[in-house]
Amino acid sequence: MAWGLVSMTLRGLLSVVILLSTATSTDGRDVHVTCVFSEDCVLPCSFLPGSEEVIHWMKPEDKDLTIHSYYYSTDQLKQQSQRFRGRTALFNDQIPKGNASLLLRGITLQDQGRYKCYTSTIKGNMESFINIAVEAPVRLVDIQLSDDIITCSSTGIYAEPKLTWSTDPPSDLSFDPGTIQNSTSIKVDDQGLYDITSTKQFSRNLTNICTVTSGTVERTATLKQQGNQSINS
Numbered sequence: 001m002a003w004g005l006v007s008m009t010l011r012g013l014l015s016v017v018i019l020l021s022t023a024t025s026t027d028g029r030d031v032h033v034t035c036v037f038s039e040d041c042v043l044p045c046s047f048l049p050g051s052e053e054v055i056h057w058m059k060p061e062d063k064d065l066t067i068h069s070y071y072y073s074t075d076q077l078k079q080q081s082q083r084f085r086g087r088t089a090l091f092n093d094q095i096p097k098g099n100a101s102l103l104l105r106g107i108t109l110q111d112q113g114r115y116k117c118y119t120s121t122i123k124g125n126m127e128s129f130i131n132i133a134v135e136a137p138v139r140l141v142d143i144q145l146s147d148d149i150i151t152c153s154s155t156g157i158y159a160e161p162k163l164t165w166s167t168d169p170p171s172d173l174s175f176d177p178g179t180i181q182n183s184t185s186i187k188v189d190d191q192g193l194y195d196i197t198s199t200k201q202f203s204r205n206l207t208n209i210c211t212v213t214s215g216t217v218e219r220t221a222t223l224k225q226q227g228n229q230s231i232n233s
């Protein structure tokens with residue numbers, strides 16, 4: 001009887017703790033994670049360790065799409081959405097330590113959005129939200145010269161890139177539209193990534209610099225003197 005009371009009180013205390021932590025994790029402070037296109041990404045989630053773990057990873061904005069479930073001490077993938085088949089894993093040896101993080105392989109642009117991590121043990125349940133942004137950083141900037149026209153291009157970028165021309169020493173390119181022509185075009189490939197291309201008249205005496213920027217990543221290619229090409233990144 002006395003033990004029953006003690007255990008009830010403990011449970012009461014624990015659920016207060018759990019309610020508090022649920023409140024802090026749902027008051028809009030989502031965890032933000034940036035994943036790199038086509039690579040693997042870990043969505044972090046932790047819970048107060050306890051036996052009889054149940055873990056559900058879901059995507060609430062996609063009709064609560066089931067991404068990965070775990071209960072009865074094993075992965076439960078019957079309800080898993082087709083889109084995530086073969087792409088998910090928990091760190092099963094870490095689950096007893098309260099680690100419900102999810103490994104998601106081969107990130108696509110569709111994977112962007114808000115994920116829910118629901119966990120439950122005999123000590124109570126918790127929910128946390130993880131917001132995923134995907135980026136495909138600018139990798140290579142290609143620069144080519146043909147008939148006094150320089151073409152600068154870069155492919156497979158996300159989010160939408162910007163391309164700018166400059167020279168070294170600096171010159172005001174927009175000030176002299178008679179000698180400079182430029183055009184930039186952007187297209188989207190079948191994976192949703194951006195290809196960007198721009199052309200400009202070659203400035204003979206100057207180093208011609210093309211800069212492609214997306215997010216925090218900026219890559220540059222330079223060209224000077226016909227026949228001499230140098231690419232830096």
Ligand SMILES: *[C@@H]1O[C@H](CO)[C@@H](O)[C@H](O)[C@H]1NC(C)=O
Pocket residue numbers: 042044045046091094099100101
């Ligand atoms: C869970 O375990 C994985 C693999 O060891 C680790 O990368 C991750 O940081 C852990 N996450 C948490 C929330 O402890």
Ligand SMILES: *[C@@H]1O[C@H](CO)[C@@H](O)[C@H](O)[C@H]1NC(C)=O
Pocket residue numbers: 165173174180181182183
């Ligand atoms: C390129 O063209 C755009 C619009 O056509 C213009 O706004 C920009 O200033 C031009 N850039 C240069 C470097 O001439």
Ligand SMILES: *[C@@H]1O[C@H](CO)[C@@H](O)[C@H](O)[C@H]1NC(C)=O
Pocket residue numbers: 204205
């Ligand atoms: C290149 O530089 C030379 C000497 O500085 C100058 O005479 C010439 O006009 C310049 N050419 C162009 C295309 O700017």
Ligand SMILES: *[C@@H]1O[C@H](CO)[C@@H](O)[C@H](O)[C@H]1NC(C)=O
Pocket residue numbers: 225226227228
């Ligand atoms: C190209 O560069 C080399 C050395 O970097 C130089 O010797 C050569 O004169 C340059 N060619 C032209 C066309 O400027």
